[in-house]
Amino acid sequence: MASDLRGGSVPLRSLKGQWLLVVVGSAACDADCEQRLLLQRQLREMLGRERDRIDKVWLVTDEAELKPELRQAMAALPPVAVLRVPRALVEAWLKPASGRALEDHLYLVDPMGEWMMRMPAAPDPSKVKRDLERLLRASASWDTPGR
16 A cells, blocks of 8 residues: 555555556655656656656655655646555565666556566666657557546
8 A cells, every 4th residue: 555645545556557657766865866757757758649648656665755846846747646655565566677776767567557667777768768669659559548
């Protein structure tokens, strides 16, 4: 079970039905975390008309407060779904590359809620965009924008 920033319960199955670009990290969000959140936003926008098929999600793995500027940025349109999820639950779902931390990657989750792909720790945005475009094109026959 996850919770929103106000402490309200959010069932993780509510995320199903849409492709998800997922960032994982603590609420403190260091410079690397901020860079992954920026990349997440840029990748979604780079997809043009297909961008509505992807939601942005930030899984916060601790109880610390978000910085006010981050909270404001996450609410900007289109908003990032910021959910607090116990680290153990995230670790059971998403897997980092060998020798890497869970927080080092941007993850892609399919509309059925299955972890599908992780981006390298320092990805080339144009290569990731190309992979996302191929994936969305291949899934166009069974996947539609929105939930």
